[in-house]
Amino acid sequence: MPKVRVQQFHETDDEFHELGGLQVIDLTEAELAALQDHDGEITWLESRRGYFGLADEEYAKE
Known part of the structure; x- marks a missing residue:
């Protein structure tokens, strides 16, 4: 499985907000x-x- 840098989001009132910092x-x-x-x-x-x-x-x- 490849390691990839991503940003996680959550959705509120049809808007996306970042959850924490970047993750690998x-x-x-x-x-x-x-x-x-x-x-x-x-x-x-x-x-x-x-x-x-x-x-x-x-x-x-890595």
């Missing part, structure tokens, strides 16, 4: 594809029960 997490190929398919927009990931967006196009360096 292991994503499955399906999760990564879902985020990339939305061109960096905030995306619901069912498997993680939350909204996420890619922080940048680069994979995190």
Whole structure:
């Protein structure tokens, strides 16, 4: 699973708010594809029960 830098969000009153700082997490190929398919927009990931967006196009360096 690739390590990817993401930002997590929560939704209130049709607005998105950041939850904490940037995170480096292991994503499955399906999760990564879902985020990339939305061109960096905030995306619901069912498997993680939350909204996420890619922080940048680069994979995190270990």
